[in-house]
Amino acid sequence: MSEGACERRCFPSISRSPLKEQKMVNLNEGSKTSNKSLDRKHWILQQRRSLPIASVERRLVDEVRKNDTIIIVGETGSGKTTQLPQYLFNAGFCRDGKVIGITQPRRVAAVTVAKRVAEECDVQLGQKVGYAIRFEDATSTSTRIKYMTDGLLLREALLDPILSRYSVIIVDEAHERTVHTDVLLGLLKKVQDARLKQHKLDKPYINNVVKFDNECHSSNMKFAPLKLIIMSASLDAKGFSEYFCGAKAVYVQGRQYPVDILYTYHPEPDYVDATLITIFQIHLDDGPGDILAFLTGQEEIELVDMLVHERLKQLPECSRNILTVPIYSSLPSEQQMNVFRPTPSNFRKVILATNIAETSVTIPGVKYVIDPGVVKSRYYNPVTGMESLIIMPISKAQALQRSGRAGREGPGKCFRLYPESEFWKLIDSTVPEIKRCSLSNVVLQLKALGFDDIIGFDFMDKPTRSAIKQSLQELYLLGALTDDCKLSDPVGIQMARFPLDPIYSKALILSGEFKCLEEMLIVVAMLSVESIFYSPREKLEESVVIIYEMALLYFSPPVIFYYKARSAWKKFSSPDGDHLTLVTIFRAAVEYREKIRSATNKEKAIDKSLSRWCRDNFINNRSLKHALDVHSQIKVYLEQMDMSLSSCGDDVLQFRRCLTASFFLNAAEKQPDGSYRVKANGQNVQIHPSSVLFRTKPECIIFTELIQTNQIYVRNISRAWMPELSQYYDVES
DNA sequence: GAGCACTGC
Incomplete structure (x- = not known):
């Protein structure tokens, strides 16, 4: 345990405003026979005036x-x-x-x-x-x-x-x-x-x-x-x-209670450990009130959750009244709702959250905020076209936003796990997203709105010239722009109408020519949402736990964690790659839904059955629903454009041809060492182990996602169709 | 044989 986290000093509150206690009208007060809706109206009016x-x-x-x-x-x-x-x-x-x-x-x-x-x-x-x-x-x-x-x-x-x-x-x-x-x-x-x-x-x-x-x-x-x-x-x-x-x-003026900001004397070498110490310090030394701790991601939240419970065991029985509640975006919504449940009396709730709790979710009852001063943030490299997630320091504005979360219902305290001198070194506000993401969609939209000079467009913060140029080039290669950089007719105009990544829009347009629009529409919908696969790390059934503990002796834990999910997915997997696997899953879900629909017409019952189907198949229910929504939305657009939903049926080659033509920029070929080389830029990549082609390792692949974690991985992969590919690249490239 | 900040059309 580091000692620094225990020594703190207090600085004057930074966020305060004159506060008048507002007299609230209690809806439950008064005669029960009185008109409740009148009471409510009166209450609303009072609220508004105050x-x-x-x-x-x-x-x-x-x-x-x-x-x-x-x-x-x-x-x-x-x-x-x-x-x-x-x-x-x-x-x-x-x-x-x-x-x-x-x-x-x-x-x-x-x-x-x-x-x-x-x-x-x-x-x-x-x-x-x-x-x-x-x-x-x-x-x-x-x-x-x-x-x-x-x-x-x-x-x-x-x-x-x-x-x-x-x-x-x-x-x-x-x-x-x-x-x-x-x-x-x-x-x-x-x-x-x-x-x-x-x-x-x-x-x-x-x-x-x-x-x-x-x-x-x-x-x-x-x-x-x-x-x-x-x-x-x-x-x-x-x-x-x-x-x-x-x-x-x-x-x-706002209405915010004062929040005392406390800093550490020294920088904390390990913010996870410092967070843990601070949680217990508040719990043992401070008055009642819930704690909100900001962490960077799911893994960290799970770790702290586990460590809190481990250390609780060292406390006397009477001090073990802590209840931890994790919240992050990919957590199923029923579990997210746990943060809104009232804390049992005599208990202190400790909310372990990502920055979802900064703006998207406001949690009542928070009196203490723990801010380690870091955030996981997306970083996009326009040169390689690669994005990665990195942990980096927050901005001053973010620090203020976080501390403000302690003063929503009464005076609060915010523990910043860094010295005040470090606070002043933080950048004032977070770099606008437009300066750290791919601009292909932005450029396409602006072109469609009639702004031809993108570099000269009056942005509040200009993206870099190289990022704009890279997007222009990509759009040109996709056929959305003409030689003189104007929106092409009809391809560019059609592409701009779809609420999709430009490369997916292009794939849809091409698939009309290849007579596999039905399949491509499913692929595009499935790729447009968060991962469709759900692999829970907890809630292993008892029988599995026993096998798990035995197997621990032989295998590393992840192998066992995902064994069940893997076997559930196996029935959907296609030898041609992940894209056709996604098509199979989508169709299986729709087929199941229609089967239920023929038995009942109650939407709620259908929803419930579908979520059960998802759970049984380790499919993320929320993602699947989203994909169904995207699918039907795009279908309407296609109908408006008079594009008929042609299917290639069992002609898998036709689909692979289309995939290759659509994503030729994302083609990679196998190297002698089993890694792959991206044909467009020579980048060396690996197939992600989640792919159905991870073991097969075909000679040439098409991928639709490039990510950097410990290594550079490609995800969502299919076998390329070589004759099609040779149209875009020299034979010996 | 591995990892998922947060949004949005």
Whole structure:
């Protein structure tokens, strides 16, 4: 055990705001015969009035009237997301049937906030207040306040380039700087310019920036200027203000309790151990309240979980009242829900979380936060086109976000497992995603929106030139761009319509020619979701445990852990590779679902049976459902494009030909030592052991995933069809 | 013979 973690000093609280205790109306109080819905309405009204933003309603509306763009910096709990759209609606911003659009980076936020606002407005969800996210549209012609994901608004812009339905667009959580948010900000700036120009000239809308081929706008319509509101929780509005030509920034106070920040004296060499020590230190020395510890991933969470229980045994009986609850995104949702269960009396809950608990999930009852100051983050190398996950220091903004989680319900404490001097060395805010991911999709979208000069596009943070060039090149090789770098017709235009990775879109288009669209659609849907295979590490059945313990003597543990799952998957596996294996799984699932459907028409019962089928076959239920959704969504697009769902039936060669033609950039050939060499760039790679071709090792393969962990692996592999491949590469390359 | 931060269309 390191000693450093025990010595701490206290620094003044960094996040505090004047706090007035709000008198809450208890719904359970009072006469039971009284009208409950009236009580609820009264309670909601009181809640709304007590929000910090309520006192500045008039000022905010005035600012929006006076300025076309404003930045609102609102701390957590200010009420900006739910209240501002209502203020603007009441102030007449939805006249002439115009809509106020509010974008969110996450689906769940769009849905929950819309539900809340519909209740506050006392309307049915989908009427005046609605939401739209992928696969779900809860809006109607009467919707005036529309919550949506930022990615969905980008898609809308493809059909309506000047977003003519909207009078106001509010970009919420802009500080998170997702790719979608960043592209949207650039687009909205242009839309604003275009609408303003048209408005001033009082002429039909014409411009050379935004494509304009949608028939509903070719009439002589006049558009009012677009009001743009950027909402951010970060204290630094300067970046946004500069980007929007000096737009005014307005601060709205939040409602957050003070959080004491504690640092270590010395850097901790082992943050996992330091986390463990801190958990026990809080448990033994501090008052009641749950602990939230941020860790980097599933493996680390499982390790700490185990170590906590091991060390608990060393404590006296009366101090063993700790309950650990892990949470990370790939955990099945029923298990995720455990964090919301009330802690049994006399127990202290210790939540072991990834950064899912930073923004996506708000856990009640947290009084103590442990922040080791690291995060697992995706790193993309544009030169090799490879992505890897690395553990790296967090940013100051992230550290603030984490400590804020301790002050949601009362004063809290945050233990930063690093010295204060280290805090000041952290970067101010996380590098925007657009600077660390593949840009192929972004470039394709921008081209489809009519922006031809990608390098000159007005990004808030410009991606590197090399990343843009690499994407342009990839899109050119896929046939989406012409020799002069314009979107090709029809391939490029079609590709941009699909909500898929460009390379998958291309595969779909090609598979029409190869008469195996049905199969490719399944492959693309299955590849577009998280891993379809689920291999639990725990909950081994007793009989298995005995075998496991015996077998431990002979094999390494992973072999046994996955034995059962492996044997379940065996019946799906195809000798031609992982792609046809995925097709078999998908079809088996659909067949099973239809069988159940013929017995019952209750959707819930069908869902339940399907999850049981998934569990029996070690398939990830959530991923499979997602793949089914993607499949039906893309099918609609294909029908709209008059592409018929042709199947190659048993003609596997035809499918391999198509796969090879689609993914020729991802071809690799076997080397004498059993490793593979990527034909396009000479990179040396290994077949991932999860592949059905791991042992077979064919001469030439096509892969659809390249990842770097301890080694450079390719995953999702099929046998290439050599004659097809020779069309793209010289025979001796 | 191995490993999965978090989102999104």
